[in-house]
Amino acid sequence: MQNTKILILEDDMIIAADISLHLTRMGYEIQGILTRGEEVLRTIKDNTPDIILVDVQLKGNLDGVETARQINALHLDIIIIFLTANADDATFLRAKDTRPSAFIAKPFKRSDLAHAIELAVVKKQEDHKKNRLVLPASTVENEETYTLNDRIFVKYGDRMVKIFVEEILYAEAHRNYCKIFTSKKEYLMTMPLKAFESKLSARDFLRIHRTYIVNLKKVDSLSDQCEYLSIGEKHIPVSRSSKKELVNRLKLI
Numbered sequence: 292m293q294n295t296k297i298l299i300l301e302d303d304m305i306i307a308a309d310i311s312l313h314l315t316r317m318g319y320e321i322q323g324i325l326t327r328g329e330e331v332l333r334t335i336k337d338n339t340p341d342i343i344l345v346d347v348q349l350k351g352n353l354d355g356v357e358t359a360r361q362i363n364a365l366h367l368d369i370i371i372i373f374l375t376a377n378a379d380d381a382t383f384l385r386a387k388d389t390r391p392s393a394f395i396a397k398p399f400k401r402s403d404l405a406h407a408i409e410l411a412v413v414k415k416q417e418d419h420k421k422n423r424l425v426l427p428a429s430t431v432e433n434e435e436t437y438t439l440n441d442r443i444f445v446k447y448g449d450r451m452v453k454i455f456v457e458e459i460l461y462a463e464a465h466r467n468y469c470k471i472f473t474s475k476k477e478y479l480m481t482m483p484l485k486a487f488e489s490k491l492s493a494r495d496f497l498r499i500h501r502t503y504i505v506n507l508k509k510v511d512s513l514s515d516q517c518e519y520l521s522i523g524e525k526h527i528p529v530s531r532s533s534k535k536e537l538v539n540r541l542k543l544i
Contacts, residue, residue, distance in 0.1 A: 295319050295412055298340040300358065301374065302326040302350050306397075310344065313401050319408070327351040328358030332365075339367050341415075342408060345391075347375035347382060356382075359389040366464055366483040366501070370411045374399070390466060418481055443490070445471065445478050454478070456495075460522050461505040462487055474523070497540060499533040507540055 297319050301307040307324045315321055322340045325331050328349055335343075343362065347355040359371045371391040375382060378396040386394055392411035395403060442455050458473045464484035471478045471487075480487060488496070488504055498504045505520065505527060512521045517534045519526050529537060 295342060295408075296322045296340040297342045297344065297408070298322045298331065298335070299324045299344050300326070300328065300331055300349070300355065301344065301346040302348075303346070310404065314405075314408070317405060328353030328355065328361070331358060332361055335362065335367060335369070336365065340369060342370040342372060342411065344372050344374055344404075347373055347386060348377060356385045356389060359386070359391065363389055363466055364501070366467070366485050368415075368467060368483045368486060370415060372404075372407055372411065374404075445480055452478075456492070457506075457508070459496075459506050460509045461503055461525070461527060464502045472525075497533070497537060499537055500528050500530045503527050510541065513537075513541065 297314060299307050299310055299321065301310070301324065304324070304326075311321045311324060322338065323334075325334070326349070329351055331343065332353075343359075345355040345359055349355050349358065353361070355373060355375070359373070362369055362371065371389060372393045372395065373386050373391050374395050374397060375386075376397040378394075383394060392414070393407035395407060441457070442453050444453055454471065454473060458475075460472045460474060462472065462484060463470045465479075467481070467483050469480050469482065469484040469487050471480065484498075484502070484504060488498055491504065495507055496504055497507055499520070505522065509522050510520050511523065513529075514520070517529055517538060519528050520537070521527070
């Protein structure tokens with residue numbers, strides 16, 4: 292909790308300053324106070340917070356809910372906690388679709404906000420422990436860093452099952468989750484695609500789209516304009532920014 296970084300997105304500077312002071316006294320690191328959703332989206336890729344407190348009503352082109360939706364699309368594994376003076380059902384339903392950790396109505400008690408943050412941090416830590424890739428003891432470098440050899444273990448039902456890395460066809464992002472596809476089964480993991488990508492060999496795997504990572508050894512075909520590739524029956528889009536590297540890695544003639 293001591294190293295938890297919090298970004299405040301609130302256009303009422305008096306409220307934002309009060310929240311910042313209170314959370315700083317509790318030992319949290321306040322990464323900054325911003326007033327517009329556009330500002331958040333420009334900054335969080337380079338300096339990613341653990342939690343963003345988001346006011347639903349914001350000035351500018353993006354309200355808090357749309358900002359949260361676009362944050363989730365970046366797959367940065369950020370906790371979203373909404374603060375709102377408008378707690379009507381329509382607003383709540385819109386906010387719920389972004390899967391926030393909490394939805395707190397203004398005016399709120401400082402203790403309510405503090406408890407929401409503490410619970411969100413604990414849940415995130417527990418989720419990471421449950422769904423961390425489990426590797427043979429010989430591959431462990433330290434408690435938080437692992438090096439994959441030829442297999443990984445993932446939770447499937449009530450068991451941890453083995454997947455050989457060479458059997459992975461591709462992985463697909465689903466909000467803060469990702470799915471791993473092999474020729475026989477698919478596995479849902481409660482970790483973002485970016486976190487799973489860090490566990491894979493960059494030699495064999497490539498992120499070709501914000502939603503997909505593919506095993507280059509399993510690619511069957513590539514469209515003429517490199518707009519998509521095929522692995523078996525699955526057609527996977529290729530982003531413009533990934534085309535050049537994909538072509539180089541596949542050694543097209």
